[in-house]
Amino acid sequence: MNILLLGYGKMGKIIGEIAESRGHQIVGRINLENRDELETINPKEVDAIIEFSQPESAVENIKWGLDRGLPVVSGTTGWLSRKAEVEAMANTSEGAFFYASNFSIGVNIFFKVNTYLAKLMNEANEYKIAIEEIHHTEKKDAPSGTAITLAEGIIENISSKSTWDLSGQSADSERSIPITSKRIDPAPGTHIIQYSSDIDTIELIHTAHSRKGFALGAVLVAEWIKDKKGVFSMDDFLSF
Numbered sequence: 001m002n003i004l005l006l007g008y009g010k011m012g013k014i015i016g017e018i019a020e021s022r023g024h025q026i027v028g029r030i031n032l033e034n035r036d037e038l039e040t041i042n043p044k045e046v047d048a049i050i051e052f053s054q055p056e057s058a059v060e061n062i063k064w065g066l067d068r069g070l071p072v073v074s075g076t077t078g079w080l081s082r083k084a085e086v087e088a089m090a091n092t093s094e095g096a097f098f099y100a101s102n103f104s105i106g107v108n109i110f111f112k113v114n115t116y117l118a119k120l121m122n123e124a125n126e127y128k129i130a131i132e133e134i135h136h137t138e139k140k141d142a143p144s145g146t147a148i149t150l151a152e153g154i155i156e157n158i159s160s161k162s163t164w165d166l167s168g169q170s171a172d173s174e175r176s177i178p179i180t181s182k183r184i185d186p187a188p189g190t191h192i193i194q195y196s197s198d199i200d201t202i203e204l205i206h207t208a209h210s211r212k213g214f215a216l217g218a219v220l221v222a223e224w225i226k227d228k229k230g231v232f233s234m235d236d237f238l239s240f
Ligand SMILES: NC(=O)C1=CN([C@@H]2O[C@H](COP(=O)(O)OP(=O)(O)OC[C@H]3O[C@@H](n4cnc5c(N)ncnc54)[C@H](O)[C@@H]3O)[C@@H](O)[C@H]2O)C=CC1
Pocket: 006, 007, 008, 009, 010, 011, 012, 030, 031, 032, 033, 035, 052, 053, 054, 055, 057, 060, 061, 074, 075, 076, 077, 078, 100, 101, 102, 103, 104, 145, 214
């Protein structure tokens, strides 16, 4: 299939490599520096857009694809305050929209383990809950989109928690899950969920060894979303 890359940085480059290794053609590699080239792209020659840019650019990029009736696979994080706006546009367009905070199959298994453990821990109020995420120093947003997804999974299953905050910034520490963001090179992405009490500590940890898992997941989703219309997530794509 023909793939247009909107955002050709660390993620765009490995996505392009993996896509070509799977026999796909990259019909455009667009960055901030060459965004004027986007107008030279013929939408009829694009089967899917894979968008990994920056928080302030994602919505404009996604809308560019939806306006042209194209499927857009977006992995950019840090813009979810406008997600409902984008989903509404996708539902009234001829295109398709797929967002995931993390495209790694391993992290999506981690998401399921997180919600399972949260259901069990809902019966154990003596534990304090905390999340930590560690990424490279070029990351623009904090906390990570993955950490926010983890916090949301806990909030949905533990009645005593209703929000999250960047560690130390919450007015209501009883109802808020603190997220600590650390920036240490070359960390591709580590996420830690901790339940601690006076008696013991339970920790779940996911450590990405490279960006390969994120990139492969995005390419597999692009292959899956071809010719689809509407709004989709990893829950639609995964069989577990
Ligand atoms: N969902 C997931 O599985 C993953 C998501 N991410 C997210 O992907 C995003 C990109 O991450 P990286 O590739 O590491 O960042 P990066 O900074 O290496 O690359 C981003 C690229 O986007 C380009 N860009 C910015 N605005 C643009 C625009 N309006 N049009 C076209 N290109 C534009 C920049 O020139 C840059 O080359 C971040 O938000 C990050 O959190 C990163 C890894 C996995």
